[in-house]
Amino acid sequence: MACTCLCLYASRSQAQRTGERAVSGPIDPHATTETRALFLNLRSLARSHVLLGHQDDLAYGHDWIGESGRSDVKDVAGSYPAVYGWELGGLEHDKTNNIDGVPFADMRRWIVEGYGRGAVITISWHMDNLSSGGNAWDTTSNVRAILPGGLKHRDFVQWLDRFASFANDLRARGPSGTEVLVPVIFRPFHEVSGSWFWWGASHATDDDYRALWRFTVDYLRNEKGVHNLLYSYAPNADGAGHDHYMNAYPGDEYVDVLGYDEYFRPPHAGDADAVVAMSAHLRWLVTTAESKAKIPALTETGYELIPDSTWWTSALLPAIKSDSIGRRIAWVLLWRNANRAKMGRDHFYAPYKGQASAADFARFRRDPLMMFESDLPPLYRLPR
Numbered sequence: 025m026a027c028t029c030l031c032l033y034a035s036r037s038q039a040q041r042t043g044e045r046a047v048s049g050p051i052d053p054h055a056t057t058e059t060r061a062l063f064l065n066l067r068s069l070a071r072s073h074v075l076l077g078h079q080d081d082l083a084y085g086h087d088w089i090g091e092s093g094r095s096d097v098k099d100v101a102g103s104y105p106a107v108y109g110w111e112l113g114g115l116e117h118d119k120t121n122n123i124d125g126v127p128f129a130d131m132r133r134w135i136v137e138g139y140g141r142g143a144v145i146t147i148s149w150h151m152d153n154l155s156s157g158g159n160a161w162d163t164t165s166n167v168r169a170i171l172p173g174g175l176k177h178r179d180f181v182q183w184l185d186r187f188a189s190f191a192n193d194l195r196a197r198g199p200s201g202t203e204v205l206v207p208v209i210f211r212p213f214h215e216v217s218g219s220w221f222w223w224g225a226s227h228a229t230d231d232d233y234r235a236l237w238r239f240t241v242d243y244l245r246n247e248k249g250v251h252n253l254l255y256s257y258a259p260n261a262d263g264a265g266h267d268h269y270m271n272a273y274p275g276d277e278y279v280d281v282l283g284y285d286e287y288f289r290p291p292h293a294g295d296a297d298a299v300v301a302m303s304a305h306l307r308w309l310v311t312t313a314e315s316k317a318k319i320p321a322l323t324e325t326g327y328e329l330i331p332d333s334t335w336w337t338s339a340l341l342p343a344i345k346s347d348s349i350g351r352r353i354a355w356v357l358l359w360r361n362a363n364r365a366k367m368g369r370d371h372f373y374a375p376y377k378g379q380a381s382a383a384d385f386a387r388f389r390r391d392p393l394m395m396f397e398s399d400l401p402p403l404y405r406l407p408r
């Protein structure tokens with residue numbers, strides 16, 4: 025697929041000649057029609073609506089695992105989420121199940137199902153630390169060894185090959201009935217501004233992180249012919265706000281979505297200050313993303329265990345909605361509802377039937393700004 029690289033430059037210069045801005049679509053000039061449509065539709069829908077997403081929504085919930093058609097979000101709000109988050113940890117070793125016990129075969133099926141209902145798919149990857157043999161949180165060695173020329177680079181390429189096979193295997197019926205690849209918003213190496221992952225700020229120089237990111241994109245796009253991906257950069261807002269957001273930014277040619285991971289944490293999770301802080305971050309994020317013709321999104325958020333029964337309408341909604349610019353994010357993704365029996369403790373970010381904030385979440389769902397799956401316009405047809 026060596027020609028892809030040349031085509032990339034050809035299409036850019038063609039875009040320049042015709043006066044079209046080179047950045048007006050996704051970074052992959054060969055993105056599938058549905059992937060390009062998703063990019064354009066999400067970018068414009070963000071101006072008026074915010075999609076609600078949930079991690080692992082169809083796989084399990086607080087009190088159930090693998091029940092067909094079940095979703096904690098749907099149980100409480102009457103609709104599936106508009107965005108489904110999935111996690112690839114374990115795929116690098118060709119495992120049957122991911123880091124949280126979700127069988128990859130089922131994940132593929134749920135991805136295709138969600139797409140079939142018109143929703144958006146996004147994927148994270150808590151990839152093990154190849155150099156040390158530890159997990160994603162093992163920071164004892166850094167990214168150098170997996171970069172081109174590094175001792176472990178070939179192994180890393182094999183991990184990307186596994187991901188490429190996964191992405192190229194997400195086949196579904198498209199809008200016109202023909203077979204298409206499901207577009208996926210890929211969010212690798214997330215929360216780089218924190219230092220809890222091996223690719224995080226204290227463990228990788230900004231240049232090394234950028235090299236890792238660019239190699240990953242170039243390899244998947246140009247060598248492996250993966251053209252159903254939009255790429256989301258997603259630093260973490262905790263502590264530093266947006267001051268460090270751009271430090272490791274891979275560049276406008278390498279990023280489609282400017283994401284942000286920001287959680288509400290006790291004891292200030294519902295405070296006016298927390299709401300104001302998030303609102304300011306989102307204002308900055310949207311302003312920056314729009315200036316680059318990218319998509320802004322709150323790629324992870326939530327308040328673990330949601331002990332405040334009105335938190336959705338008294339904290340999260342105002343944090344998103346109160347600023348007329350900050351509210352122009354494309355989606356907000358709540359982290360997973362771990363199964364209580366399996367995990368041995370509570371670890372959830374969306375309400376489930378009977379949870380203290382369930383009624384308020386249903387109110388949140390009815391806000392005209394918010395969109396769940398049943399509210400979505402078609403996202404996979406190119407806008408006229």
Ligand code: BMA
Nearest residue numbers: 111113123124150359360371
């Ligand atoms: C973390 C926690 C872990 C989980 C990991 C990957 O935030 O939810 O329990 O294993 O994400 O999904």
